[in-house]
Each structure stands twice: as C-alpha cells, then as structure tokens.
Amino acid sequence: MTEMPTGPGTDRTDLATITYLPGAGPATDASTTPAAPALGGMTEPTDRAAVVESARRVLEGRVTPAPVELEKVDDLDLDAFDARPLIPAWAKTPEGWAMYSGVLYRSRLRAYRRWVRRQRTDRGHVAQFKRGARRVQDWVVGFEGIQAQALAHQAHTAAKEARAAARAARFTPALMKKKKEVALREADRTQTVAMQAVTAHKKAKQYRRTMRSLRCGAAYGPPLSAIGAGYLQAGWFGASAGAFATFAGGAFAGRHVITEETDWSADWRSLGDGDPMTAPMLDNCFQAAKVIGADESLAIIQMPMLDARGAWSAVVDLPPGIPAKKAMRAHAELASAFGVEEAQLSITKSKAKGARAGRLELYVSKELPFTGDVDPGPLLALEAAANFWGRIQIGPDVRGLPISISVVERSGLIGGEPGAGKSASGNTILLAAALDPRVILWLADGKGGGDLEPFEPLCEYYEGAADPEAFDEMLDAAIRDMKHRYALLKKLGKRKVTEELANKYPELRQKLLWVDELMLYTTDEDFGKKITKKLRNLVSRGRAAGIITFCATQKPGSDVVDTSLRDLLSIRWALRCTTPEASDTILGKGAAASGYSAKTIEPEMRGAGLLWAEGSNPVLVRADYYTDEQVKELLERAHDLRAKAGTLPEGPKSLADQLREKGEDDAQVLAVLLDVFNAYDQDAKADDENAAVDWLPGTVLVDALKAAGLDITPEKLARLVVREADEKAKRAWEGSKSALNGYPLAAVLRAVQSKYGLTA
Structure with a gap:
C-alpha cells in the first residue's frame, strides 16, 4: 500500500510502503482501541508509526465508524428543478468552448476524409453521376433499335429471296410454260414480300428516330435550359450553379449501383427470367438437357437475335455425330432449361440452303403463342374469286408468318380432342373452296349439329342427317362420277385433271368431298366396313380425277379409321390431343418420339395444331378464325360468285x-x-x-x-x-x-x- 502525504511539503518524495499479508497479522489486542488519527493535515515523522498503525486497523476491519446524525427535511421536492439542461458550469468557460470547437473540427475533418476516400469507390458522386448519365442515355436510346435491326434482317432476307426468284423466273425458258408461270408468280410474291419488309423497316427506323428525339428532349432539355438560363441571369456563376444542379440530378439518378451478371453459370438464369439468349446459355441449356456432353459445345450459325415480337431465334449446329432428332426428342428438357413452356419453344430442322442433318432452328416466344386476339382472316379482304387450284392460306405459325398449302391431288385428315377447334379450322379450307365458283361441294355432317348447314345452298350433294346409309349412297354417286371422269380423261388422251382441262370441261371441275365426324359413319354396324372400303377406293383413285377428300374426327384410331385408309390421307392436321398416342394416330407412328406431339399444345391455344402437309416436319399453325357473321358474309359472296358463273346447284337433276x-x-x-x-x-x-x-x-x-x-x-x-x-x-x-x-x-x-x- 502506498500513502501519499497530503501536507504542504511538496518537496518530500519519500513514500512509506507497507506490505500486508492476509492471515499473518498480529495477535488480537483486547484493550480499548484508540480512535484513529485524522489523515488530513500535517504528518510529522514522529507520527509515522501512528499512521501506519491506523491504516493496519482499517485494513483489518477493527475500526468502528462513528455514528452520523442526518438532518430531516420535511418540505423537500425532488422534482423541483428548472428546464435548463444539465450542463456543467465548466462547459461555459473558455476552456469548455474550446473543447467543443475542437470536437466539431475533428468530426468535420473526419467526414471530409471519408468523403474523399469514398470518391474512389462506386459510391462516389462522380461514379453516381456516371451511372445516372448511363441510365438516362439507355432510356433515351430505348428498345426500338432492336425492332429495326430485326426488320432489317427480315428485309435483307426477303430481298435475297426476291432476287433469287426473279433470277429463276428470268432464266426459265419460255417453252416450259407451266414452270415459267410458276416462277413468275413466285417472283411477284417474293417481290411483294420484300417491298413490304423494306417498308416496315423504314417505318421502324422513322419511329425509332421520333421516339429517341422525344426522349432526348425530355432528358437533356432541362439541364441545358438550367445552365443557359443561369448564364444569362448571373453569368458564369449562374452557369456553374446550373452545372452543379445537373451534376446533383445525375448523381441522384445513379445513386443505386448497376449490377450486371459477369458469370452466367454462377447464378442460373434463363430466358424466362428475362435474360438474353447467348452462346454460353445455349451450350448450358443443351448440356442440361443431356443433348450434348459437358465438354461439348454448339456451333452458332446464326447468332441469337430478338425479333419485333420479342422472341429469340438462332440457328445452331450440333456436334458431329449427334442428329437433330435427338434434340427434338428432348423438347421438354430444353424448354425447362430455357425456363419457358413447351409450347413457347419451337425446334425444327433447318430447311435453308446448305442444311445439314444436325442443323437446328430455335425459336423461343416471349409469351405463350396463339393466346392473343386473332387477326381477321385473309378471305375477308379478297375482292375477287378464290383459286382452289392455287395455295390456300391456313394461318400463321409461331413466328407470325402465313402458312399455305396446296390441296391439288391431295387428301387430308383433321383430328383432335373435343373443343380443340376442328370446325373452325376446317372453315379455312371450306370457305376457300366455296369462294371458288368452279369447285363442286359434297359435304357430309356426321355430327348433325349444323356446323356445315350454312354451306348447304352451295352444295351439289349434302348429307346433314348423320345417316350412314345416306352417306353410303353419296359415296356410290362419287365413285360413279370418278369412273365417268376417268372415261372422259381416257377419251381426251389425258392422264389427270388439270386446271386447263377443268376450265374447258365443266364435268371435270374440282370436287371437294368433306366428311365431318367420320367416326359416326365408319363405326356403324351395317355400313361401316362398306363406307371404309368405298372411301379407300375414292381417296386412292380420285386424286388424279380432281376429287379431293377431307375427313375430320376426334380420334382417328384404327378402330375409327382403318390404317389402310388413314395412310392414304397425305395432309395431316393434329389439333390438341390428350395423349402422345392420340397425336401419333393423326401424324403417324413415331411422330411424338421425334418431338412432334399435339399433347404439348396448351388448352388456351384454341385452333392451333401441328400441320404436316409439305416438307419433312410438321409445323405448329393456328387456323385463321372466322366468326359466324363473317362466315355468313363470305357464303353470301360465294353465292353471288356462283350465280354469276352459273355453277349454283340446280337441285335434283333429271x-x-x-x-x-x-x-x-x-x-x-x-x-x-x-x-x-x-x-x-x-x-x-x-x-x-x-x-x-x-x-x-x-x-x-x-x-x-x-x-x-x-x-x-x-x-x-x-x-x-x-x-x-x-x-x-x-x-x-x-x-x-x-x-x-x-x-x-x-x-x-x-x-x-x-x-x-x-x-x-
């Protein structure tokens, strides 16, 4: 223990040091304990022993404190104090004010140093202003340029096709009259498409310039106005104030850090999350779907491109030794990897020049296709008569491109679950035939529901009572007419009916035999087998005689349509089916395993189906839709055309x-x-x-x-x-x-x- 002297003798430096060991104190003294001497005041050397002895007693706890008498105050109010803060008196002294000034100076200095250090990071005001300027510029640029780029690509492609078609038409010899006419029509069509594509591209560029100008004025007009007005009002000081205000606004706009993905594989993203289609994404998706190996990659033939509809498209080559059908069989796995529905992903083999067995065309729609509003059908804008000998427009595909087919010397089968849109889809072909006054209509309604009843006034033969016996008689009449057509062709020395022969000989005009709900007729106990046999005869032999047969049913299985008849129907249109097996009964065995299954069509995609008419692969198409009022309008127009041409049915003939x-x-x-x-x-x-x-x-x-x-x-x-x-x-x-x-x-x-x- 160390005791400091408290007297005025400041010149003393010696200290009394006492070491006390607990438990080793002196023996207890029973005598009266004297009072401890006061510690304050002078301490003489002679009293040093007394001081030490008093300290020892205090440490041993033998000093009894003297009683203290407290004075009681009755009227003391502990809450009675003024509103002044509890600030020590020394704080109001010059020393206190100096202390406050020092604290404020040091805090501001530290804040300034922190601000300086922050300027070198992405939280600095300069970095914020850069981000704000970037965001404003991105908003000014907009997304119209992507649409213009896509339309430019389409215009370029259409122009190349138009030049190729024009070259083919120019060098086709005039002696080959039919091929020359076909080449000229193709050249006119491609030229029209190219001109439309160029016009659309010009409109897209003009729209891009207009929108960018408006946004540029809205973004850069206020800052320039502020700087200019400040300079006019207060000279360079006002201009500096306007520039500072502009800087502050840009820093405010860029206060949030822009996060960009630098490694796509670190955090799995997909097209469904809004990410762009890139080459690494394609590789990862095909690897995840087990189409290619983990160490393999795709060859990008056409870089991923965003079209005007917001969909991504690309053309890729699979690694050597991997066929395209392997990727098409993994349609569901690839759709999952892309993060979209199966119906949004379209995988087809490339049909362009130089196509290969492993080359694929990918198309990923932004939204589920064929769920929006339907555009008016093209037949409504047709002013003249239709030409059933030419191509018939069916409807748009997933890219929005019109799909057309030729039914000359063909026959067709339409199938799908109830409510899939067979009647509405069939109207595209029936209305095209009705609007050609040269076509003879023979219709049989197996449902008896009245879907074909509006066409009855234009029909030469109509069976609407769903009567198998009446339909059997109808087929007998059709077979007799087929024989008479072949007899006339033999007499004329011709092999098959052409448009020129049909125009010259009215008895050789095209005849459309349409059978709705074939199941009712072919499953009848008395006439089912007879009807199947006669239909097979008519389909197999009637094509060259100008007789076109189309059948529609819900599930064309072998119990409904005999395979010997079904395989003869060359045009297949599979609307939505409940199972892949049901889809295969329409498109053919193995179609679902190759990636073409009508089961993937969603219920919302009413009227959409896989059309296998031309080429090696089916195409997903939604039929043009015509309302009941539009059908009535078109049939009235067809009635007038046939009345002028003299081809209206005259009722029962003598x-x-x-x-x-x-x-x-x-x-x-x-x-x-x-x-x-x-x-x-x-x-x-x-x-x-x-x-x-x-x-x-x-x-x-x-x-x-x-x-x-x-x-x-x-x-x-x-x-x-x-x-x-x-x-x-x-x-x-x-x-x-x-x-x-x-x-x-x-x-x-x-x-x-x-x-x-x-x-x-």
Whole structure:
C-alpha cells in the first residue's frame, strides 16, 4: 500500500510502503482501541508509526465508524428543478468552448476524409453521376433499335429471296410454260414480300428516330435550359450553379449501383427470367438437357437475335455425330432449361440452303403463342374469286408468318380432342373452296349439329342427317362420277385433271368431298366396313380425277379409321390431343418420339395444331378464325360468285341431264329419247291430267334424234334399246293407217339402268 502525504511539503518524495499479508497479522489486542488519527493535515515523522498503525486497523476491519446524525427535511421536492439542461458550469468557460470547437473540427475533418476516400469507390458522386448519365442515355436510346435491326434482317432476307426468284423466273425458258408461270408468280410474291419488309423497316427506323428525339428532349432539355438560363441571369456563376444542379440530378439518378451478371453459370438464369439468349446459355441449356456432353459445345450459325415480337431465334449446329432428332426428342428438357413452356419453344430442322442433318432452328416466344386476339382472316379482304387450284392460306405459325398449302391431288385428315377447334379450322379450307365458283361441294355432317348447314345452298350433294346409309349412297354417286371422269380423261388422251382441262370441261371441275365426324359413319354396324372400303377406293383413285377428300374426327384410331385408309390421307392436321398416342394416330407412328406431339399444345391455344402437309416436319399453325357473321358474309359472296358463273346447284337433276353429263354418244341418244317421251307426255297431260305416254313409234324417235344432230339408224337404235318379245308388237299411231313398230318407255329406262346404273 502506498500513502501519499497530503501536507504542504511538496518537496518530500519519500513514500512509506507497507506490505500486508492476509492471515499473518498480529495477535488480537483486547484493550480499548484508540480512535484513529485524522489523515488530513500535517504528518510529522514522529507520527509515522501512528499512521501506519491506523491504516493496519482499517485494513483489518477493527475500526468502528462513528455514528452520523442526518438532518430531516420535511418540505423537500425532488422534482423541483428548472428546464435548463444539465450542463456543467465548466462547459461555459473558455476552456469548455474550446473543447467543443475542437470536437466539431475533428468530426468535420473526419467526414471530409471519408468523403474523399469514398470518391474512389462506386459510391462516389462522380461514379453516381456516371451511372445516372448511363441510365438516362439507355432510356433515351430505348428498345426500338432492336425492332429495326430485326426488320432489317427480315428485309435483307426477303430481298435475297426476291432476287433469287426473279433470277429463276428470268432464266426459265419460255417453252416450259407451266414452270415459267410458276416462277413468275413466285417472283411477284417474293417481290411483294420484300417491298413490304423494306417498308416496315423504314417505318421502324422513322419511329425509332421520333421516339429517341422525344426522349432526348425530355432528358437533356432541362439541364441545358438550367445552365443557359443561369448564364444569362448571373453569368458564369449562374452557369456553374446550373452545372452543379445537373451534376446533383445525375448523381441522384445513379445513386443505386448497376449490377450486371459477369458469370452466367454462377447464378442460373434463363430466358424466362428475362435474360438474353447467348452462346454460353445455349451450350448450358443443351448440356442440361443431356443433348450434348459437358465438354461439348454448339456451333452458332446464326447468332441469337430478338425479333419485333420479342422472341429469340438462332440457328445452331450440333456436334458431329449427334442428329437433330435427338434434340427434338428432348423438347421438354430444353424448354425447362430455357425456363419457358413447351409450347413457347419451337425446334425444327433447318430447311435453308446448305442444311445439314444436325442443323437446328430455335425459336423461343416471349409469351405463350396463339393466346392473343386473332387477326381477321385473309378471305375477308379478297375482292375477287378464290383459286382452289392455287395455295390456300391456313394461318400463321409461331413466328407470325402465313402458312399455305396446296390441296391439288391431295387428301387430308383433321383430328383432335373435343373443343380443340376442328370446325373452325376446317372453315379455312371450306370457305376457300366455296369462294371458288368452279369447285363442286359434297359435304357430309356426321355430327348433325349444323356446323356445315350454312354451306348447304352451295352444295351439289349434302348429307346433314348423320345417316350412314345416306352417306353410303353419296359415296356410290362419287365413285360413279370418278369412273365417268376417268372415261372422259381416257377419251381426251389425258392422264389427270388439270386446271386447263377443268376450265374447258365443266364435268371435270374440282370436287371437294368433306366428311365431318367420320367416326359416326365408319363405326356403324351395317355400313361401316362398306363406307371404309368405298372411301379407300375414292381417296386412292380420285386424286388424279380432281376429287379431293377431307375427313375430320376426334380420334382417328384404327378402330375409327382403318390404317389402310388413314395412310392414304397425305395432309395431316393434329389439333390438341390428350395423349402422345392420340397425336401419333393423326401424324403417324413415331411422330411424338421425334418431338412432334399435339399433347404439348396448351388448352388456351384454341385452333392451333401441328400441320404436316409439305416438307419433312410438321409445323405448329393456328387456323385463321372466322366468326359466324363473317362466315355468313363470305357464303353470301360465294353465292353471288356462283350465280354469276352459273355453277349454283340446280337441285335434283333429271335422268336426261344426268345422262348428258356422261359425255358419251349412247348417253346423249338415251337423253334425247327421254326428252321426246317427256314432251309427248306433257302434251297428253294438257288435254287429260291422267293421260300418260309409255310408247312411241320408232320413226318418231329416229326423226327426233336426227333433229338433235345425232345421226343414228333404226338398226343402231334397236341394238341400243333392247326390247323383249312382247314389246316388239306393232301398235296403231294417230295419223297412220297401219300399225307401226315402236319402243316402250320401260325399254328405254331399262337400257339406261343396265348401261349407266341410273334410275328415274
């Protein structure tokens, strides 16, 4: 223990040091303990021992404190104090104020140093102003440039196609008339498409310039105005104030740090998250889908590009030895890797020049395709008649490009689950056929629901009662007409019906046989097998004769459509199906395994289906939609076109007219004979309603045939109209003195039935 002297003797430096060991103190003294001496005041050397002894007693706890008497104050209020802060009095002294000034100076100095250090980081005001300027510039530039770039690419591609088509048309020899016409039409079409693409590109560039100018004025106009107004008002000081205000605004706009992905693989992102399609992303997605190995990569043929619809497209080559069908089979896995729905991803084999077995075209839609509003169908804008011999526009694909097909010498099958849009999809073909006044319509409605009823006034043959027996008779009539067409082609020395022949010979006009809900007819116990056999005969042989057959049903399985018939239908259109197996029954076995399954079509994509008409791969297409009012408008237009062309159906034809349609000499003779009997019968009924003419002299018939321009002898007439023994008896005739040989009406009708299978 060290004791400091408290007296005024400051010159003393010696200290008394006492070491006290607990438990080793002196023996207890029972005598009266003297009071401890006061520690204050002078301490003489003679009193040093007393001081030490008093300290020892204090440490041993043997000093008893003296009692203290406290004075009690009755009226003391502890809450009675003024509102002044509890500031020590020394704080108001010069020393206190100096201390406060020092603290403030040091805190401001530290703040300034922190500000200086911060300027070198991304939190500095200069860095903030740079980020703000970048954000403002990005907003001014906008995204219209991407659309202009995509349209520029489309215009460039369309111009190349137009030049190639024009070159092909120019160098096609004029001797090849048909190919020359096709080449000229293709050149005109591609030139129109190219001009439209160039016009769209120019409009996109003009729109980009306009929007950028507006945003530039909104972004840079206020700062320039502030600087200019400050200079005019206060000179360079005002200009500096405006510049400082501009700097402060830019720093405020860039106060948040811009985070950019530098390593895409570090944090898995996808197109569904809004990231752009890049080459590393494609490699990672194909590797994740197990299409390529972890150490393999794709060859980028066309760099990923964003089109005007906000969709990404690219053309890639798979590594050597990996076929395209492997990637197409992994359609679902690739869609998952891209972060989109299966319907948003389109994978097709490249059809461009120089295509390879491992080259793929990728197209990823921004949103689920075919779920927005439907554009008006192209037939509404058609002013003239349609041409069913040309290409028929079906609808747009996922890229928005129109898809068209040719049905000449073709037949088709449309299938899908109930509610998938078969009737609305079929209208694209039916309306195109109705608007061509040269096409003969034969329709059969297996549902009996009235979907085809608006077309009935334009049909030459219509079965709308869902009656298998009536449909069987309809097929018999179609087969007879097919035979007569082939007979006429053989007589003309032609192999098949062409547009020129159809225009020259009305009996060879195109005929569309449309069967809706085929399942009702083919599954009938009495007529199902007969109908299947006749349909197979008609589909396999009727193409060259100008007869086009289309069938629509919900599930064209082998129990509904025999495979021998289904395989003959060359155009397949699979709308949404519930299972991949159901899709394969329409598109063919193995289509789903190759990546083409109508099961991937979402319910919201009504009217969309996989169309396999031309090329090696099906294409996802949504049929052009026409409302009931639009269908009625188009059919009224079709009725007027057919009325002007004289091709409206005339109802049931007489037996004589049916014979004239055969185009044979014997049929013409029999038709004249029936007309003569009908004329005499009408004259007889004018006098007596119950009268009937069932026999005419041979001389009357021969004279009528010669008057009609048919040179026929009585012997040839007798060989054509064979009479039985009792029918050869002579009869009396008005104006003749003797009985005459003649022909009964029954013999003529018998000859018509035996030779042509027609009955009255």
